[in-house]
Amino acid sequence: MNTADLGLPVDVPSTALFTDHYELTMLQAARANGTAERPCVFEVFTRRLPEGRRYGVVAGTGRVLDAVANFRFDADQLEYLRAHEVVDEDTLAWLADYRFSGDIWGYPEGEVYFPGSPVLRVEGTFAECVLLETVILSILNHDSAIAAAASRMSSAAGGRPLIEMGARRTHELAAVAASRAAWIGGFSTTSDLAAGYRYGIPTTGTSAHAFTLVHDDERAAFEAQVASMGPDTTLLVDTYDVENAVRTAVEVAGPELGAVRIDSGDLLLVAHRVRDQLDALGARNTRIVVTSDLDEYAIASLAAAPVDAYGVGTQLVVGSGHPTCSMVYKLVARARSTEPGAPLEPVAKRSVGGKASVAGRKWAARRRDAAGTAEAEVVGTGEVPDALGADLLLVPLVTKGEVVGREPMSAARDRHKAALEGLPLSATQLSRGEPVIPTEYHLDAKG
Amino acid sequence: MNTADLGLPVDVPSTALFTDHYELTMLQAARANGTAERPCVFEVFTRRLPEGRRYGVVAGTGRVLDAVANFRFDADQLEYLRAHEVVDEDTLAWLADYRFSGDIWGYPEGEVYFPGSPVLRVEGTFAECVLLETVILSILNHDSAIAAAASRMSSAAGGRPLIEMGARRTHELAAVAASRAAWIGGFSTTSDLAAGYRYGIPTTGTSAHAFTLVHDDERAAFEAQVASMGPDTTLLVDTYDVENAVRTAVEVAGPELGAVRIDSGDLLLVAHRVRDQLDALGARNTRIVVTSDLDEYAIASLAAAPVDAYGVGTQLVVGSGHPTCSMVYKLVARARSTEPGAPLEPVAKRSVGGKASVAGRKWAARRRDAAGTAEAEVVGTGEVPDALGADLLLVPLVTKGEVVGREPMSAARDRHKAALEGLPLSATQLSRGEPVIPTEYHLDAKG
Structure with a gap:
């Protein structure tokens, strides 16, 4: 599906140039000596979680599938590559016909992950897989960072609704993806009309x-707003003096006033005062929305306050201190020839400066105790032990070039909730700590 | 100009939905009582720089101009707003004809800014100005954050070229804007083909x-690369053992080898060893490129190392710790009626919780000493003192709805370099400190 056909405001006619220059030069060089056609396995993983975080959240998978489907070089793009001598004519001709024809497996969207989790596995020829590196990482690194922050904020909110309102703090299209990731992570609504239009949030x-x-x-402002939107609207009460504004708001809208919003000051203190005032004015059902530079800690600190909803902007779209995930896309196995049946051999960069990788095509399973609570993330190569067969994490997303893993966003949102409930209770502690379960490696001698 | 006509991979048919829901509900309510047509002045500014930063960098202005020109509601977008009952039919009809017809002034792109600098001033009716808030802030907050980090890295690099390679660490379209901002901030090249295609970087x-x-x-890999790209290529030498790799590289490419790249380890130590080895092998002109998790501090620490170029990824695209700028878009003046000649009156939210604003339509000038070095950012209302008339900062960008401020990106890049040279020397210190010049207010009693 070329989503450009849908005329959406966040679409692009092709994702093929969201690609680092060196992917194409590698392609050209590998085509010249035949290694381009060697069967390969690339995996996406992180070596660590952001400092202090206890779990990661896979998000962006649905967007990755769109990006792979739309990864096609059109005539203008090829002409650009020709004019700038990025690659030679033979390579351009190959690119003109490029369609990914391999397989992609991955953690389903919304699932949690840990250091070393193979969240995506891309299999095909070197040529067709290497090209996808940049755009896949862009999407997963961005969206997963936002979803992780959203998930923590959602836990901190303890069931109270969260409004995503960070569009103005990040790139206008990153904002749309951020709304999507936030919704998967547990947010209820967004301020961003493009996110509503594109994703139905x-x-x-x-x-x-x-x-x-x-x-x-x-x-006069309150009267205009109530006249236009009805008394069940949310009036912003901190432009001048909150106490006066709340009194005026109830006078204007009546006790049926939907909500008041507080966007500054000591929210804990102000929320209590406003609640008392609203109750005294008979507006017992009027809700209180707070929206001032909140993060998961500020949300948690308001747990005992009479707050009915939180609006979160900046800290959501910057991943609450961790705006990217350090996911990498590494070649972990390749055949030594293009002969049918040539075995895959594990490969890895030698450990230098801490950038070690584990070689070999991997499976992953979440081992659980008798009560169903996760005990460990098991990452392995070779045969899967029988005891883990029911707990495997990777699912097919693309098979022989065909996208097979599409699902509604609600599936990812529901999955994230369930995945979090399957972790030890300390997963949702906000305080810094180690990953809530360890990653264990189960490596076959053959890799 | 509708950039969608150009068929570029980063275009969108319309920017009108990169807008918060509340901009449209405010529009509807203000239209009902006539305030929508009141002449207004909105300004974009920050209350503070990111902690420890000595200056900010305005970036994204060129993208803002595209966004304003493309801010038009098409039939599909209007139908979405109708189906979701965002606004009423009367407002939808108004939106269908929307074209910004007012004036925009701003700091020219690449200029530096300080707390309170009115980096953009948008003037027109409340209705036409309020709609632009979200997309203007998205662009300026993102792009300026990247440009500020790029500027510091560029100073730290002391003239050595910087390669932007962060596409994989951020949203795929934010990456394109980041390349643009980085180039304005002093970077030389990018890895991102979409940035090359879109902006000619x-x-x-x-x-x-x-x-x-x-x-x-x-x-075999080095032979393939040299066969494909010639000896003037950059060989990556840290996959296994650097010393062996450098020897092999020179054997394969000869002493004409263009460069080697080191992507891990203690770069200071390794760069010296590699330089010595290359020289001993007769490859005296072979350059050394380093690329491992660099930020401005790591770059500075390599000032005395034999490094010829830096590749920067993650820390560039996340703004080196400050991925957004906290720019806000505030109503600072409005007329009390729509009568021709009705005077503009200054307005501001009352200070609560530190969110104070300075009311009134502002000018800004950079006061300089006899040697031409900046002494203060002067932000004022009313008449401009004669002594500052030659140092005014705001330039016309949009006049009566027509974009008049387009310029080549190289103008912004050159301007940034000149602006930085006009600041006190301590501007480019990397250590934390106060803004390098103070902001002084020169407020007319009438506002």
Whole structure:
């Protein structure tokens, strides 16, 4: 499917140039001596979680599948590569016909991961696999970083709804992907209309300080908003004086006022005061939304406060301190020839400066105790032990070039919730710590 | 100009949905009571620089101009808004005809900024200005964050070329904007083909570890690369053992070998050893490129090392610790009526919780000493003092809806270099500190 056909605001006609220059020069050199056609296995994994984090969240898989399907070089792109002498004519001709024809397996979207988890495994010829490195990493590194932050915030919110409102703090298209990842991680709504349009995420929002300020006074602004949106709207009450604003808000909207929003100050203190004031005014069902530079810690600190919803902007879209995931895409096995049946041999960069990789085509399983709680992430090569056969994590996403792993986003969101519930309780502690389960390697001598 | 017509991989048919839901609900409410047509002034500024940073860098202006020009609601987008009842039919009809018809002034791209600098000023009716908030902030907050990191890295590199190679660490389209911002901030090249295609930035790259590993041995890989790309290529020498690899590299390519790349280990130590070895092998002109998790501090630490170029990935695209800029878009003045000649009145949210703004339509100038070195960022309202008239910073970017501020990216790059040279020397210190010049306010009593 070429999503450009759908006319969506976040589509691109082709993903083929979201690619590092060296992928193409490697392709050209490998084609000249025949290694380009060697069967290969590439894997995506991280060597570590961001410092102190207890689990990672796989997100972006659905976008990866779109990117692979749309990875085609059109005439303009080929002409660009020709004009800039990136590769030779023979390679350009090959690129013109490029379609990924191999297999991709991966952790399903929303699943959690740990250091060494092979979250994606790409199999095919060297030529067809190496080209996909950059765009696959871009998507997984970005989206998984956002989803991990969203997941922690969602745990901290303890069931109260979370509104994603970070579009203005990040690249306008990264924002759309961030809304998607946040929703998978547990957020309820987004402020970003493009995310609503593209992914069907419910959008929300009522007014900003500018709306109050453009009016002659706060009462006029509240009257205009209630006239336009009805009393079940959310009035922003911190433009001038919160206490006065809350009184005016209830006078204007009546006790049926939907919500008030507080966007500054000591939220814990102010929320309590506003709750008391609303109750005293008879607006017992009026909700309180807070939205000022929240992160998972600030959300947690408001657990006992009378807050009904949280709006999160900056810290969501910057991954709450970890805006990328350090996922890498490494060749882990290749055949020594293109003869049918040539065995795959494990390969890895030798450990220098801490950049070690584990060679070999891998499987992964989550070992569980009798109660079903995860005990370890087991990453192995060769045969899968019988005891782990039911707990394998990788699923087929692309088979012989055909995307087979599409699913609704709600499946990823539900899966993430279930995956988190299957971890030890300490997974959702916000304090810094080690990964909540260890990664164990089960390496076959043959790799 | 609708850049979608150019068929570029980073285009979108319309930027109109890169907008928060509440911009549209405010529009609807303000249209109902007439405030939508009040003349308004919105300004973009930051309250502070990221902690320890001495200056900010305006980047993204060129992209803002494209976004404003492409801010048009097409039929599919209007249908989405209708189906989801975001706004009413009357507002939809207004949106269908929306074209920004006001004025935008701003710091020209590449200029430096300080807390309170009015880096963009948007003037028109409330309705037409409020809609642009989200996409303008998305672009400026992202691009300026990257450019600031790039600028510091560029200073640290002291004239040695910097290669931007962070595409895989951020959203695939944010990566393209990041390459652009990095180039403005002083980088020389990018790995990202989409950035080359879209913006004409020179692209570069040769091979990764996977290329060495897919071959039977390192010599075979080097031979393949040199056969394909010629001896003036860059060979990656840290897959197995650096010393062996350097020897093999020179044997294969001869002393005309273009460069070797080191991607792991103690770069300071390894660079010296490799330089000595290359010289001993007669490869005195072979350059050394280093590329392992560099940031501005790591670059600076290699100042005395025999390094010829730096490749920077992760830390560039995440803004070296500050992936966003906290720029805000605030209503600072509005008329009380839509009568012709109605005076603009300054407005501002009252200071609560540190979110104070300075009311009034502002000018800005950089006051300089006799030697031409900046002494202060002067931000004012009302009349400009004669002494500052020659140092005003804002330039017209959009006039009566027409984009007038387009310029080649090289103008922004050159401007940034000149702006930095006009700051006190301590601007480029990497250590944490205060903004290198203070912001002084020159506020007219009338605002």
